[in-house]
Amino acid sequence: MPYDKRETATFIAPGGQSYKANIEYRIDKNGISGTITPLNLVTTLGQFMRHTLTLALNDGTSYKIMVSLEPRWEFHSTDMRVIKVKAKDAAVNGQQRPAAERVLNYFGDNLPSSVLCFLDDADWSRFKTDIGPANRGLQTVVRKNTFTDDFYPPELKNSVSVGANLLFDYAIYLHGSTCANEVGLTMTLAHELQHTIQHANMRQVWAVNALVNELDRTIIQTMKLEWKDVPTEREARIVSKRAALQLHGEKPVEQYIDANIAAHITPADVSDWQFIRTLTPSSSVDLVGDTHLLFQRLKGHRAELEQALQRTRADNPQDFGDIDLDVFLGKK
């Protein structure tokens, strides 16, 4: 038997019924492969052939798999859009996992094929102290040195890197408090997923937008820059609200937005949610054109932008190595 992991896990059929099974499997960069032996009575083994099943492992991760062969139920999946729900409570877990699945299904094949969505059951305070108290989640492009310091929760790191192997191209983290509200879960997950799409499809535009966030806070304040002024952030907000409206309807989304405004975590967060409140499903952004316009505003800060580029380039040459600020700021 070539597979190196064995456990009793659960698979969930398209209709939502769940079955216990012995599974043997291996996960690597190419996906997950293995065999399933169902334990409880599954009357017609063949009924799930060529259906997408959800395989839920005991560590909280779930994979979309396609069972291809009887009688051994072999499976192989290169779809690595994986959800990891940390909540041990069965009722909570059983609510959050399908909620996250609905968001992934909303995006479908627009998503990159390798994304880990980690739904924590607590808040990782380091993100709140380093990024801000209003932080609800984040996404990161997984690179060799992404997890070298202790900025990220160890469990996220261990879910992504196994030995020298990086299992995913992108990792998304949602705080426990974010996941506690179904609309919050949808909006934050959809927002972060949109950033993975931006990176996968328009990496240079994604990168220059990311540079703005690297500028000194005093510049951000002097320029009165808000999240909505950064085109990739504006787009993530538009897409996230559109997804939430479709999945939850208008009223719950409005209530969630109003609750965030009323919570008044920071003045910037209030104004961010006031902006999100005005967005409609037909709101749009021109990522390239609006990025050029933003950089016209930032022309006076060329030196600081160049410094920010040098720093990020040293950390992440793959994403920032070929960025030419002249394209966006004009020649010096």
Ligand SMILES: [Zn+2]
């Ligand atoms: Zn964002």
